Amino acid sequence: MNPVNYLYLAALLFTIGATGVLIRRNAIVVFMCIELMLNACNLAFVAFSRMHGNLDGQIIAFFTMVVAAAEVVVGLAIIVSLFRSRHSASVDDASLMKL
Amino acid sequence: MSATAVHNLWTTAADPISKIDAPKIEYGQLAPVLIVVGAAIVGMLIEAFVPRRSRYYAQMFVSVVALAAAFAAIVALAVGDHGTTKAGIAAMGAIAVDGPALFLQGTILLTALVGLFTFAERRLDPAAHGNRVDSFAAQAAAVPGSDSEKKAVKAGFTTTEVFPLLLFAVAGMLVFPAANDLLTLFVALEVFSLPLYLLCALARRKRLMSQEAAVKYFLLGAFASAFMLFGIALLYGYAGSMSYATIAQVVDGTVQDVNPALADTMGNDALLLVGAALLVMGLLFKVGAVPFHMWTPDVYQGAPTPVTGFMAAATKVAAFGALLRVLYVLLPGLRWDWRPVMWAVAIVTMVGGAIVAITQTDIKRLLAYSSIAHAGFILAGVIAATPSGVSSVLFYLAAYSFVTIGAFAVVTLVRDAGGEATHLSKWAGLGRRSPLVAAVFAVFLLAFAGIPLTSGFAGKFAVFKAAAEGGAAPLVVVGVISSAIAAFFYIRVIVLMFFSEPRPEGPTVAVPSPLTMTAIGVGVVVTVVLGVAPQYFLELAGDAGVFVR
Numbered sequence: 001m002n003p004v005n006y007l008y009l010a011a012l013l014f015t016i017g018a019t020g021v022l023i024r025r026n027a028i029v030v031f032m033c034i035e036l037m038l039n040a041c042n043l044a045f046v047a048f049s050r051m052h053g054n055l056d057g058q059i060i061a062f063f064t065m066v067v068a069a070a071e072v073v074v075g076l077a078i079i080v081s082l083f084r085s086r087h088s089a090s091v092d093d094a095s096l097m098k099l
Numbered sequence: 100m101s102a103t104a105v106h107n108l109w110t111t112a113a114d115p116i117s118k119i120d121a122p123k124i125e126y127g128q129l130a131p132v133l134i135v136v137g138a139a140i141v142g143m144l145i146e147a148f149v150p151r152r153s154r155y156y157a158q159m160f161v162s163v164v165a166l167a168a169a170f171a172a173i174v175a176l177a178v179g180d181h182g183t184t185k186a187g188i189a190a191m192g193a194i195a196v197d198g199p200a201l202f203l204q205g206t207i208l209l210t211a212l213v214g215l216f217t218f219a220e221r222r223l224d225p226a227a228h229g230n231r232v233d234s235f236a237a238q239a240a241a242v243p244g245s246d247s248e249k250k251a252v253k254a255g256f257t258t259t260e261v262f263p264l265l266l267f268a269v270a271g272m273l274v275f276p277a278a279n280d281l282l283t284l285f286v287a288l289e290v291f292s293l294p295l296y297l298l299c300a301l302a303r304r305k306r307l308m309s310q311e312a313a314v315k316y317f318l319l320g321a322f323a324s325a326f327m328l329f330g331i332a333l334l335y336g337y338a339g340s341m342s343y344a345t346i347a348q349v350v351d352g353t354v355q356d357v358n359p360a361l362a363d364t365m366g367n368d369a370l371l372l373v374g375a376a377l378l379v380m381g382l383l384f385k386v387g388a389v390p391f392h393m394w395t396p397d398v399y400q401g402a403p404t405p406v407t408g409f410m411a412a413a414t415k416v417a418a419f420g421a422l423l424r425v426l427y428v429l430l431p432g433l434r435w436d437w438r439p440v441m442w443a444v445a446i447v448t449m450v451g452g453a454i455v456a457i458t459q460t461d462i463k464r465l466l467a468y469s470s471i472a473h474a475g476f477i478l479a480g481v482i483a484a485t486p487s488g489v490s491s492v493l494f495y496l497a498a499y500s501f502v503t504i505g506a507f508a509v510v511t512l513v514r515d516a517g518g519e520a521t522h523l524s525k526w527a528g529l530g531r532r533s534p535l536v537a538a539v540f541a542v543f544l545l546a547f548a549g550i551p552l553t554s555g556f557a558g559k560f561a562v563f564k565a566a567a568e569g570g571a572a573p574l575v576v577v578g579v580i581s582s583a584i585a586a587f588f589y590i591r592v593i594v595l596m597f598f599s600e601p602r603p604e605g606p607t608v609a610v611p612s613p614l615t616m617t618a619i620g621v622g623v624v625v626t627v628v629l630g631v632a633p634q635y636f637l638e639l640a641g642d643a644g645v646f647v648r
């Protein structure tokens with residue numbers, strides 16, 4: 001199959017993720033959408049790697065997974081601490097500092 | 100029959116694998132980063148094994164020694180001409196060791212050292228149950244206002260994890276402006292961002308605001324880094340490589356032996372333009388340029404003030420360093436495309452930051468918008484695209500970072516019953532109540548405004564001069580006008596402090612330990628020295644202004 005199709009899929013997944021970040025209210029869902037964007041990047045890296053016939057892209061995909069895992073650790077810790085003190089993970093409720 | 104002989108019946112020895120060469124790592128040139136990472140790991144072990152009572156002192160000792168040693172390593176590299184004639188690329192093409200990298204790394208390390216002193220301050224808050232406390236939560240996991248939090252406070256817990264977190268952030272910041280391939284750039288970005296997200300959530304007072312700031316910073320920061328990663332993917336697709344030099348060659352069309360697959364994507368300018376735009380967008384987010392600045396005021400206001408000061412100073416240095424290298428080493432072939440865009444970004448950043456700052460009523464938010472306006476001024480130097488543009492940006496960053504960290508250190512001193520009194524109305528008459536603190540803050544504000552004889556003037560003059568010589572004269576006009584707008588609200592704070600009556604229920608000024616005094620003192624000295632005698636430092640930045648390719 002033509003690897004370019006995977007690039008279209010990656011762009012589509014990235015767009016779905018970005019749209020989700022912008023329209024969803026729950027911090028956890030927003031965060032999942034960001035993870036979807038990172039996975040779309042991974043798909044693009046692997047597809048380009050195949051197209052160019054070098055392995056750089058596949059190695060970068062591993063690095064991205066590690067970074068995404070580290071981001072989950074930090075992000076969930078922050079979101080859970082916010083949820084425990086407010087009993088809500090809605091990003092709209094977090095508005096103590098509006099002008 | 101021996102075991103080997105039996106084995107030989109049904110197997111045959113292949114050629115020994117000798118084709119994979121061990122990577123060549125220049126440990127000497129990477130010493131600053133390695134020292135800081137090593138100390139951060141030691142800091143984690145201290146958290147695990149040292150008794151709670153002595154952790155604070157152990158962490159302080161390790162952090163100070165590590166930052167000082169790393170700075171000494173930078174100086175040694177610079178003295179050994181690694182910044183000029185012997186500039187090179189270390190770690191198999193991953194990290195550049197050159198003038199701008201060493202200059203910015205030195206600035207980041209000194210800023211971090213001063214920031215560390217404000218982190219370690221333990222005399223500002225009244226002692227809780229006989230234990231000295233710092234600006235960080237007793238136990239970050241305890242719900243604000245709950246019994247477990249009260250227990251933690253009573254037991255005298257402190258979050259000494261902030262020291263290793265600071266060191267990890269510094270390690271990422273050291274690599275960020277020196278990254279010479281896109282993967283290193285991305286990993287360094289995450290290494291310095293993740294500890295900062297956590298540090299933002301750790302305030303002792305106003306914990307709900309602090310957690311809210313951390314969530315906002317984290318979600319928006321992760322969003323921006325996802326965009327940046329997609330940009331990196333597209334650039335990799337365009338050029339088939341992650342190395343700055345190779346991508347620059349592909350952009351110029353001077354690359355040798357093009358393989359057929361690469362020839363297909365090299366012709367596709369959409370990959371290049373969209374990829375470069377997304378990559379630069381990620382960097383502009385970290386810099387805090389309009390329209391990617393929305394996180395700045397909330398995060399600066401909500402984060403613990405020592406963290407805000409460190410973040411405002413060091414992140415800006417690291418991010419501008421990376422932006423310079425990306426634009427000057429990776430994308431010089433695209434300068435006719437990026438310059439108009441950066442013109443627009445610089446203009447809206449300068450004007451937007453200065454105008455919105457006028458309406459602010461909280462001192463931390465005011466400084467946040469002021470940092471946005473300053474990002475615009477620095478962008479004017481970036482746009483110059485000349486060697487003097489690079490050196491002026493380096494000088495401006497060094498001058499700006501010490502002013503910022505000093506100003507936020509002063510903010511930690513003005514307190515009332517609820518912690519820091521950040522509302523501007525409470526600062527009225529501060530000059531009558533404690534003239535010294537108000538005078539020091541006035542010096543910092545004048546430096547922000549760019550009044551002569553302060554470092555702010557020397558920096559702004561260098562940046563605008565470079566921009567004018569680089570053919571961006573209209574930008575300089577806009578810059579001077581927005582400086583004038585910005586000067587209005589800095590002067591307004593000075594007037595408020597010195598020429599209005601103090602309120603009876605006003606805040607008190609805490610007497611800090613020598614740690615915060617050192618931080619503020621260093622800020623004042625650097626501000627005045629760089630303002631009165633900037634020549635030596637301008638020449639230093641001028642010598643450091645050439646990137647290695």
